[in-house]
Amino acid sequence: MGSETPEDVFDEVTGRDSSSIFKPKVTALVVSNSERKGPNLMTASWWMTAGYKPFRYLLAVSNKTYTHEIIEENPEFVMAAPSVEMVDALTLSGKVSGRDIDKIEHLGLETVPGSDVDVPLLKNATGNVELSVLDSFEFEGITYYFGDVENAYVTPDGLDGRILSPDADVLAYMGSDWGEEETRTKYRYYANLTAEAIERFPGDEVVESLPEDLQEEF
Structure with missing residues (x-):
């Protein structure tokens, strides 16, 4: 082992900034649906795959959010991969609560009824995944939902084999920061x-x- 320290090799960043190392990524638009008030939209970057047989996702939702309130009422949700044209939805849905405004209506987003969940899909998204909540746990004010995949859809010709096609116009999110110009x-x-x-x-x-025995194994 060499005598170098991490500080000799790297620039140190904060824990918050460490998330930038793993970008670009697709930040999801999570759709939930209240029987009383209708569908709601939330920007979500805290998600991961959480199983393959059957396929599952894990979604983290703050207990303070309207989305948490709705999923507790109706334990289903849709994770939509936004297209580039939906960047306004990505911005607004991470800032404004659905308790104050109908974000889907305000943004003029078109929806399609879900097949096996009572939650709409976003028509102009690159893809949509219908999920039903299998289980959940709470930690430090966050609820983590395990969602079973009921159905998954992609825009026509959006996949090239199992690879997302560039023609799908996916919004590969790099993050946010203040620019040179003064903005709000x-x-x-x-x-x-x-x-x-x-x-x-x-x-x-x-x-x-690899060694020959490992080559044969893999």
């Missing part, structure tokens, strides 16, 4: 993915570098 809100940054920007790596060479 932060700039939202996203990567405009194109076919030319995507490279394929088959992985054969690195596997062939």
Whole structure:
């Protein structure tokens, strides 16, 4: 082991800024549905896959939010992958509560009824996943919902095999920060993915570098 320290090699950042290291990512628009007040929209970056057989997602929702109130009432939700044209929805849904305004109506977003959940899908999203809550747990004011995938949909020709097509116009979110100009809100940054920007790596060479017994295994 060398004598170098992390500070010799890297720039140190805060815990909050560490999330920028793992971007771009697709920040989800979470749709929930109240029988009393109708559907609601929330921006969510705290989510992950949480199972494969069956396929599941884990979504973290602050107990202070209107989305938490609705999912507790109706334990279903939709995770939509926003297209680039939905960047306004990504911005507004992370700032304004559905208790104060109907965000879907205000943004003029079109919806499609869910197939197996009583929650609408976002028509102009790159993709939508219908989820029903299997289980949940609470930690430090956050509820973590395990959602079973009921159905998943992608925009026509949105997948190239199992790879998201650049033609899907996905909003690959880079994060937010204040710009050089004085504004009341932060700039939202996203990567405009194109076919030319995507490279394929088959992985054969690195596997062939393994010892022979491991090569046979993998």
